[in-house]
Amino acid sequence: MTTTTPEITHAPNIEFANVASEDQIESAARALEANGIHTIVAESREEARRIFFTLIPEGAEVFLGASVTLEELGIRDAIEKSGRYDAVRPKMHALDRKTQGREIRKLGSAPDFAAGSVQAVTMDGRVLIASNTGSQLTPYASGAGKVIWVIGAQKIVKDLDEGLRRLNEYALPLEEAHMRQLYNASTAISKILIVNREIRAERSTMIIVKENLGF
Numbered sequence: 001m002t003t004t005t006p007e008i009t010h011a012p013n014i015e016f017a018n019v020a021s022e023d024q025i026e027s028a029a030r031a032l033e034a035n036g037i038h039t040i041v042a043e044s045r046e047e048a049r050r051i052f053f054t055l056i057p058e059g060a061e062v063f064l065g066a067s068v069t070l071e072e073l074g075i076r077d078a079i080e081k082s083g084r085y086d087a088v089r090p091k092m093h094a095l096d097r098k099t100q101g102r103e104i105r106k107l108g109s110a111p112d113f114a115a116g117s118v119q120a121v122t123m124d125g126r127v128l129i130a131s132n133t134g135s136q137l138t139p140y141a142s143g144a145g146k147v148i149w150v151i152g153a154q155k156i157v158k159d160l161d162e163g164l165r166r167l168n169e170y171a172l173p174l175e176e177a178h179m180r181q182l183y184n185a186s187t188a189i190s191k192i193l194i195v196n197r198e199i200r201a202e203r204s205t206m207i208i209v210k211e212n213l214g215f
Contacts, residue, residue: 012215016170019212020156024123028156031125032206036198039206048150048209049073055148055205056085056113063088063108065116065136068178069150069214075115108135114144117214119171120163121156121206127195128163130171134191141193147204152213160194167192174215 020028029039042048052075056062062085070076080087088111092104116136120128127149131137140147157163172189179187198204 010169010173012171012173013165013169016157016166017154017212017215019210020153022210024156025153025208025210028121028123028125029206029208031123032121032127033125035125035196036201037125037127037195037204037206038202039208042207042209045073045209045211045213048207048213049075051207052115052148052150053078055146056115058084059086061086061088061112063111063114063136063139063144065114065140067116067150067214069117069152070115072213073150075150079115109138110143110145111139112145113148114139114146115148115150116140117151117155118149119155119215120166121151121208122159122163123156124159125197126160126163127193127206128160128167129193129195130167130189130191131193132187132190137191137193141195145203148207149205150207150209150213153208153210154212155214156208164192171215 025041029041032039040051042051062079064070064076064079067076079085080090088107092107095104097104114136118127118129129137129140157166167189175187179185
């Protein structure tokens with residue numbers, strides 16, 4: 001028997017598009033730092049992009065999670081098309097999912113660097129990442145040597161409950177529209193990773209941009 005995921009048709013809750021205040025950004029950054037996630041606040045998209053590329057040396061192995069944020073910053077193209085980095089996703093896409101599934105899983109599970117965005121960051125420094133396939137969750141949780149996340153400041157929320165609402169009421173309908181436009185396919189929040197703290201020193205970095213960026 002085959003099943004299909006119904007298309008998400010509700011409009012995004014625009015309250016979650018509001019950029020956090022300076023005080024909220026500073027408070028969230030302090031909480032992230034206290035939870036072991038090094039945090040840098042960028043004034044603009046241009047500054048965020050510059051900071052990002054100071055964190056990854058040329059030639060490094062990099063896995064990028066699917067991210068509108070990285071697309072908007074031009075980071076995805078720079079990593080995967082410039083030839084200056086050892087990009088993991090193009091290698092994965094070149095393999096046959098039916099006959100080379102093991103190789104695909106191993107490539108994506110333990111890269112030297114994993115980068116992308118998240119859907120919500122709470123004021124007490126917790127990070128929420130939603131996924132349909134879960135492909136980016138393993139390197140984010142433990143597999144990658146280093147993790148870099150870039151977020152727009154509209155992703156800062158009060159607490160975990162509000163973060164989960166943001167995932168379902170805002171990020172999901174926008175991602176549904178994005179997937180329909182690109183692939184004529186639906187999506188779902190099949191898996192959620194919640195990072196309460198990072199226990200490996202200097203492993204994870206969060207760049208918060210003082211703009212509405214991604215969703």
